[in-house]
Amino acid sequence: MKTIKMRTRRQIPQVGLGVYKSEPGPTTRNAVLAALEAGYRHIDTAMIYNNEPDVGEAIKASGVDRSEVFVTTKLWNDDHGYDNTLAAFDRSISQLGLDYVDLYLIHWPVPVLRLDTWRALERLTLDGRVRDIGVSNYLATHINEILEYAPVVPAVNQIELSPYLYRTRLDTIELCREIGIVVEAYSPLTKGRKLDDAVLAGIGNAHGKSAAQVLIRWAIQHDFVVLPKSVNPDRIAQNCAVFDFSLTDDEMTRLDSLDEGLVTGWDPADVA
Numbered sequence: 001m002k003t004i005k006m007r008t009r010r011q012i013p014q015v016g017l018g019v020y021k022s023e024p025g026p027t028t029r030n031a032v033l034a035a036l037e038a039g040y041r042h043i044d045t046a047m048i049y050n051n052e053p054d055v056g057e058a059i060k061a062s063g064v065d066r067s068e069v070f071v072t073t074k075l076w077n078d079d080h081g082y083d084n085t086l087a088a089f090d091r092s093i094s095q096l097g098l099d100y101v102d103l104y105l106i107h108w109p110v111p112v113l114r115l116d117t118w119r120a121l122e123r124l125t126l127d128g129r130v131r132d133i134g135v136s137n138y139l140a141t142h143i144n145e146i147l148e149y150a151p152v153v154p155a156v157n158q159i160e161l162s163p164y165l166y167r168t169r170l171d172t173i174e175l176c177r178e179i180g181i182v183v184e185a186y187s188p189l190t191k192g193r194k195l196d197d198a199v200l201a202g203i204g205n206a207h208g209k210s211a212a213q214v215l216i217r218w219a220i221q222h223d224f225v226v227l228p229k230s231v232n233p234d235r236i237a238q239n240c241a242v243f244d245f246s247l248t249d250d251e252m253t254r255l256d257s258l259d260e261g262l263v264t265g266w267d268p269a270d271v272a
């Protein structure tokens with residue numbers, strides 16, 4: 001699996017399995033096992049997904065060495081504040097059953113408390129149970145606040161991104177690039193909403209690839225980490241079979257121009 005180097009010099013695998021809305025229990029365990037079998041080395045979970053235990057169990061059951069798998073989890077909105085964050089992290093790592101997580105993210109830029117929360121994440125890196133820390137759903141304004149007040153710069157910013165929500169987010173993407181924050185694309189398949197788009201089918205046909213693979217490849221060629229979710233073993237395998245073709249410059253430009261500000265989840269644009 002291809003990796004990207006973070007500002008901390010550690011590597012992050014470019015395609016990760018997302019497990020949002022992946023049912024706790026066998027569904028998530030089997031999805032993670034199928035992903036590791038297919039060659040994924042990166043799993044993206046969160047406290048609020050309720051499936052941290054399944055992610056940890058599947059990694060152990062897979063036989064793949066822990067050191068080869070990049071595991072991300074996220075702090076939920078109710079747990080902001082310095083002490084609450086430290087306690088929430090203890091719960092997450094114990095649910096995962098792991099000695100450390102590779103990446104711990106603030107899930108959402110909760111007003112007022114988020115700087116104290118960031119300080120707690122900085123603290124967590126000191127005892128080795130968290131390798132890297134970052135943020136999610138942070139737009140340029142939220143990132144600038146961290147740059148102004150905190151000594152540690154996030155390694156990663158995980159935001160919703162697809163060709164249908166790209167130019168709208170360019171200022172955030174460009175700020176991240178400028179200061180070396182890796183951008184992760186969540187809901188890269190638009191939660192399935194645009195998979196029937198004729199533009200994707202046309203480009204996919206030219207390469208013998210599906211619409212989903214075109215969307216994932218688009219994210220890769222923009223140097224994003226990309227986090228497709230599936231619980232179906234065939235689609236899980238398909239979603240990482242994206243390193244044997246390239247989109248042309250013209251195809252990338254056509255995809256970039258599909259932006260319509262499509263937000264499929266929550267929109268941080270109004271968060272002060």
Ligand SMILES: NC(=O)c1ccc[n+]([C@@H]2O[C@H](COP(=O)([O-])OP(=O)(O)OC[C@H]3O[C@@H](n4cnc5c(N)ncnc54)[C@H](OP(=O)(O)O)[C@@H]3O)[C@@H](O)[C@H]2O)c1
Binds near residue numbers: 018186
């Ligand atoms: N930080 C945040 O606030 C945040 C928010 C949202 C998501 N995320 C992360 O990003 C990940 C992905 O986003 P998402 O779960 O919202 O949606 P997504 O990956 O854009 O789309 C998932 C949907 O596409 C289907 N699908 C997957 N592969 C397919 C393929 N090859 N062909 C056809 N359909 C396919 C899945 O169904 P099947 O499962 O049945 O295959 C599911 O319905 C999440 O799981 C999570 O890790 C983070």
